[in-house]
Amino acid sequence: xxxxxxxxxGDARDITVKGLEALRSCSxxxxxxxxxxxxxGKGALESFYGKELIVADREQVEQRSEEILKDxxxxxxxxLVVGDPFGATxxxxxxxxxxxxxxxxKVIHNASILNAVGCCGLQLYNFGETVSLVFWTExxxxxxxxxxxxKNRQMGLHTLCLLDIKVKEQSVENMMRGKKIYEPPRFxxxxxxxxxxxxxxxRRREDEPGEELGVTEDTVCVGVARLGADDQExxxxxxxQLVSCDLGAPLHSLVVTGRLHPLEVEMLQVNAETSALxxxxxxxxxTYTS
Amino acid sequence: xxxxxxxxxGDARDITVKGLEALRSCSxxxxxxxxxxxxxGKGALESFYGKELIVADREQVEQRSEEILKDxxxxxxxxLVVGDPFGATxxxxxxxxxxxxxxxxKVIHNASILNAVGCCGLQLYNFGETVSLVFWTExxxxxxxxxxxxKNRQMGLHTLCLLDIKVKEQSVENMMRGKKIYEPPRFxxxxxxxxxxxxxxxRRREDEPGEELGVTEDTVCVGVARLGADDQExxxxxxxQLVSCDLGAPLHSLVVTGRLHPLEVEMLQVNAETSALxxxxxxxxxTYTS
Numbered sequence: 142x143x144x145x146x147x148x149x150x151g152d153a154r155d156i157t158v159k160g161l162e163a164l165r166s167c168s169x170x171x172x173x174x175x176x177x178x179x180x181x182g183k184g185a186l187e188s189f190y191g192k193e194l195i196v197a198d199r200e201q202v203e204q205r206s207e208e209i210l211k212d213x214x215x216x217x218x219x220x221l222v223v224g225d226p227f228g229a230t231x232x233x234x235x236x237x238x239x240x241x242x243x244x245x246x247k248v249i250h251n252a253s254i255l256n257a258v259g260c261c262g263l264q265l266y267n268f269g270e271t272v273s274l275v276f277w278t279e280x281x282x283x284x285x286x287x288x289x290x291x292k293n294r295q296m297g298l299h300t301l302c303l304l305d306i307k308v309k310e311q312s313v314e315n316m317m318r319g320k321k322i323y324e325p326p327r328f329x330x331x332x333x334x335x336x337x338x339x340x341x342x343x344r345r346r347e348d349e350p351g352e353e354l355g356v357t358e359d360t361v362c363v364g365v366a367r368l369g370a371d372d373q374e375x376x377x378x379x380x381x382q383l384v385s386c387d388l389g390a391p392l393h394s395l396v397v398t399g400r401l402h403p404l405e406v407e408m409l410q411v412n413a414e415t416s417a418l419x420x421x422x423x424x425x426x427x428t429y430t431s
Numbered sequence: 432x433x434x435x436x437x438x439x440x441g442d443a444r445d446i447t448v449k450g451l452e453a454l455r456s457c458s459x460x461x462x463x464x465x466x467x468x469x470x471x472g473k474g475a476l477e478s479f480y481g482k483e484l485i486v487a488d489r490e491q492v493e494q495r496s497e498e499i500l501k502d503x504x505x506x507x508x509x510x511l512v513v514g515d516p517f518g519a520t521x522x523x524x525x526x527x528x529x530x531x532x533x534x535x536x537k538v539i540h541n542a543s544i545l546n547a548v549g550c551c552g553l554q555l556y557n558f559g560e561t562v563s564l565v566f567w568t569e570x571x572x573x574x575x576x577x578x579x580x581x582k583n584r585q586m587g588l589h590t591l592c593l594l595d596i597k598v599k600e601q602s603v604e605n606m607m608r609g610k611k612i613y614e615p616p617r618f619x620x621x622x623x624x625x626x627x628x629x630x631x632x633x634r635r636r637e638d639e640p641g642e643e644l645g646v647t648e649d650t651v652c653v654g655v656a657r658l659g660a661d662d663q664e665x666x667x668x669x670x671x672q673l674v675s676c677d678l679g680a681p682l683h684s685l686v687v688t689g690r691l692h693p694l695e696v697e698m699l700q701v702n703a704e705t706s707a708l709x710x711x712x713x714x715x716x717x718t719y720t721s
Binding site for chain 1: 437439440441442444445446447449451514515516518523524526527539540542545546547549552554556557558560562582593658694695697698701
């Protein structure tokens with residue numbers, strides 16, 4: 142049996158009892174660490190689970206999954222994913238390979254950023270399509286997520302923005318020379334994400350003056366960091382204010398709000414910076430229409 | 432401290448280790464059972480958790496929350512929610528009352544139907560706004576969710592439909608007579624939900640012949656039942672086919688698909704009835720555009 146086990150968000154103790162039991166029954170356990178990380182990392186997980194973990198990188202999961210699936214028809218193999226196995230990143234591909242090889246599989250669910258973000262006070266069923274922000278390079282500065290956020294906002298919906306993670310990436314130079322030397326991991330911060338959005342806003346304002354933008358520096362946003370961990374941070378403020386915020390260690394996510402219900406405003410105020418609070422009060426009375 | 436603890440989906444063993452530890456440290460533990468249920472119910476949970484649970488009904492949570500919050504500034508009180516505390520139902524109201532009373536709170540996340548539904552193979556970031564279907568009465572037959580589904584589909588997005596639960600409801604007669612007699616609990620099935628959608632389609636077709644409908648009997652849908660439990664069911668088929676499906680005991684949810692990616696189609700086929708499989712293959716080549 143292939144067990145796909147969600148580890149949840151936060152730390153080692155966020156695994157479910159069912160997940161922990163399954164994991165301990167496995168003869169081999171892989172840890173997928175390239176789409177998300179938990180505080181403490183592999184060492185902390187191993188000591189709490191009482192089990193040695195094999196780190197599976199993207200290349201192994203996507204191109205050498207036969208190693209992972211080896212003998213999984215005769216014994217139990219665990220595949221651990223931070224969050225939920227079908228959360229922000231879907232591991233459908235691995236499941237399909239198992240199915241095609243006649244290997245039964247079982248999913249043990251857990252919290253994902255896609256539902257846990259609800260703790261900031263925004264109602265989950267008022268979220269539209271989720272978007273991803275990637276690190277821009279000199280030559281690649283995609284903006285399509287911005288239009289999706291605007292589309293969601295037009296319908297009054299909030300947008301969860303998943304922020305880029307670069308783990309075990311090679312520089313172009315090392316890749317071309319075939320050197321397996323990897324760059325240090327990078328995790329996009331709320332501040333960097335907000336800055337990217339503000340850059341898009343400014344460029345569009347210059348290119349199309351007079352055009353009304355769906356998102357501005359004054360749009361109410363929520364930055365979240367290390368959700369589920371003891372030191373989680375939730376910061377409600379305007380997009381412009383978030384450019385200069387420091388929410389600490391990874392992982393970060395950003396929410397761009399849509400139409401705010403009074404109860405949502407009240408919850409955001411619990412997590413608002415004082416300077417953003419007045420603004421939110423104003424939003425309360427001016428933008429909410431049932 | 433007020434602990435809001437998600438129980439996840441499935442059974443008692445789907446609680447997280449962190450949640451179980453917190454729960455056991457509490458002097459009183461409430462179980463919110465009016466928005467969702469776990470297999471086995473209160474008895475199974477109590478015996479696994481080793482703790483007596485107090486069932487909190489909607490009236491108590493919404494109108495008499497001071498009982499729940501009593502002394503929570505001095506001792507630990509647990510509030511258990513099936514799924515995630517901020518999942519399909521948000522318990523912001525209880526949190527705000529705690530905050531206003533100066534009571535610290537902590538959320539322990541878990542899987543919610545809003546992320547766990549990803550295991551059917553549809554990618555979560557391609558879901559649009561979530562909708563709710565309620566039991567129709569003779570005089571109240573809301574259809575607004577239908578238009579939201581169509582809007583999501585227009586943008587290529589899937590729609591998660593949460594299906595109505597009636598627990599501890601009084602009949603109008605008993606309510607008028609002030610009799611606290613409650614009707615047996617009712618849980619909407621995938622079949623009932625599909626039937627409701629088909630009724631709307633037929634009515635609109637009669638009212639506005641020639642008008643192209645955003646959802647038809649041939650739209651690919653996925654019925655899910657008891658997600659996370661050992662006997663979970665996932666059934667991919669056309670909406671018309673789902674009208675006559677029987678997915679067994681509650682809880683059920685329905686997904687109306689939008690534009691399907693080939694990898695999503697492959698995953699759906701794993702869970703498809705043979706008769707729906709050909710249709711899905713057709714959808715694969717005809718409706719997917721990147």
